[in-house]
Amino acid sequence: MAIKGTQTRRKLGKKTVSELVVVRLILYRRILRDLAFSGTRYVFSHQLAASADVTPEQLRRDLMNVRYEGSPTRGYEVVVLEERIGAFLDPPTTQAVALVGVGNLGRALFAYFLGRRPLLQIVAAFDIDPAKVDRLLNGCPSYHISEARTVMRDKGIYVAMIAVPAAAAQSVADTLVEAGVRSLLNFADVRLRLPPDVYVEHIDIGITLEKVAFFARRPAATKVPGSP
Amino acid sequence: MAIKGTQTRRKLGKKTVSELVVVRLILYRRILRDLAFSGTRYVFSHQLAASADVTPEQLRRDLMNVRYEGSPTRGYEVVVLEERIGAFLDPPTTQAVALVGVGNLGRALFAYFLGRRPLLQIVAAFDIDPAKVDRLLNGCPSYHISEARTVMRDKGIYVAMIAVPAAAAQSVADTLVEAGVRSLLNFADVRLRLPPDVYVEHIDIGITLEKVAFFARRPAATKVPGSP
DNA sequence: ACGAAGCTGTGAAACATGTAACAGCGTTTT
DNA sequence: AAAACGCTGTTACATGTTTCACAGCTTCGT
Ligand SMILES: NC(=O)c1ccc[n+]([C@@H]2O[C@H](COP(=O)([O-])OP(=O)(O)OC[C@H]3O[C@@H](n4cnc5c(N)ncnc54)[C@H](O)[C@@H]3O)[C@@H](O)[C@H]2O)c1
Ligand SMILES: NC(=O)c1ccc[n+]([C@@H]2O[C@H](COP(=O)([O-])OP(=O)(O)OC[C@H]3O[C@@H](n4cnc5c(N)ncnc54)[C@H](O)[C@@H]3O)[C@@H](O)[C@H]2O)c1
DSSP: OOSSSSOOEEEETTEEEEHHHHHHHHHHHHHHHHHHHTTOOEEOHHHHHHHHTSOHHHHHHHHTTSSOOOBTTTBEEHHHHHHHHHHHHSOSSOEEEEEEOOSHHHHHHHHHHSSSOTTEEEEEEEESOGGGSSSEETTEEEEEGGGHHHHHHHHTEEEEEEOSOHHHHHHHHHHHHHTTOOEEEEOSSSOOOOOTTSEEEEOOHHHHHHHHHHHHTSSOOSOOOOOO | OOSSSSOOEEEETTEEEEHHHHHHHHHHHHHHHHHHHTTOOEEOHHHHHHHHTSOHHHHHHHHTTSSOOOBTTTBEEHHHHHHHHHHHHSOSSOEEEEEEOOSHHHHHHHHHHSSSOTTEEEEEEEESOGGGSSSEETTEEEEEGGGHHHHHHHHTEEEEEEOSOHHHHHHHHHHHHHTTOOEEEEOSSSOOOOOTTSEEEEOOHHHHHHHHHHHHTSSOOSOOOOOO
């Protein structure tokens, strides 16, 4: 329940699905979208697995969570599988997302999430800086953080991203949770402490870069395939 | 070898360390820095563990990788432990990092990595847009991507971050690897396919937000402590 | 029509990771 | 001075995740 080795699961029907499976399903779906777009009709597990950088066995196992069976001869029908994964992953309706902190990172995130993901839209921004509040950013209204409760309630927002300075992150998170947010994506480099029924994901770019740098100096740590 | 459930390890002396351990050590060190800064001299495993949102057992176990033993009565001496983790994690010398793609995200990353991490510095930026090339960004020179090989060699760069559009990411990655980069942090939403001796970490914000949204709608999936 | 080929789905084994339990040891208490 | 305490390091156990291995289809070639 910490840094995401083993963690939250969500019950679905009878079974329970781990975060890792969810992430991979999301990835598969994205690849399927691209395939569909490029006109591919059928795909085999080993092809899809290669694109996702996963073994075919794992892909097939992950797909067991979805109600769809491929044909041994044709493989999976791209659009059908995509649709099936969607049925598993997608919300019944569009989900509204809030973004808190309209600084360097916040603005980049705005730009990024603009057109895509019709089911997941940033519908409100928050900041504390008077200069950034009560305007329209890419067509999305920005509010002072003190209005969180009202806005969340009015717009039915349960998901938020936090992109404020580390020092402010915990207090912002508390405010958001009080305002009804149930699930958070935090970019500030502090570990948030929140009630256990709130889902929190940390994207800690600083730590990740340190990690990448660390593994850059390894004496070739990857598996060597047997040669005989 | 895939989405980071089970993965790369780095040999160190006799033992081998998993990515998850490395990430947690980095986190512990950051917390120790803050503690040292605030004047704390000693810390117990349960305190440090709480800040890192980890169990004390796990913390102690992680620390087994570092050559330092705490006192049962005082706990760990903050500055010593910090130093010891540093000895484990840090490069012998400052590590140079390149940033490829100076768009919305690239600029935000620049701002973020400016003052911090003296051991890890962005010393070169690359782009393909003539308007963004051959200038100074926050005191850091930017080059056309075609100069990658020369610049990497001259500056001894082995670590790079990729923040270019998805369509360009694979080709940029190939170029970088050819130019000598050994370890990559990729923000574009494509899974890079690279030789196995290159370390690649993906930060896929789109997928992560989808995941967070998914778990926002769970019927309270967290563990319930026994009640009798 | 039959066998070979090549894929899927899945039970069972192997592996990695996290959790619990405990032995040892300074410090404080009585 | 001895016993009790509370914390550390480590070993043993439990859980979660991936890999292996194989049975069952469906087509294709002969
Ligand atoms: N910029 C990056 O690439 C990057 C990378 C990794 C992590 N981060 C983290 O993301 C966070 C934001 O980074 P940034 O570069 O955008 O910083 P920034 O200073 O550019 O922006 C921070 C924004 O948050 C607002 N803010 C401050 N206190 C607030 C509060 N209490 N409530 C609401 N809004 C508040 C500020 O007004 C500002 O607009 C930081 O924690 C940083 O560590 C940023
Ligand atoms: N902006 C975000 O918050 C965000 C979030 C998640 C992921 N991403 C991903 O990060 C990447 C960059 O996002 P962005 O918003 O900064 O995009 P952007 O369009 O603002 O910037 C992309 C930059 O890359 C440069 N570029 C294009 N092709 C190149 C090449 N072959 N070599 C070198 N440079 C090249 C462009 O000139 C531009 O400066 C995208 O893949 C995006 O999906 C961005």
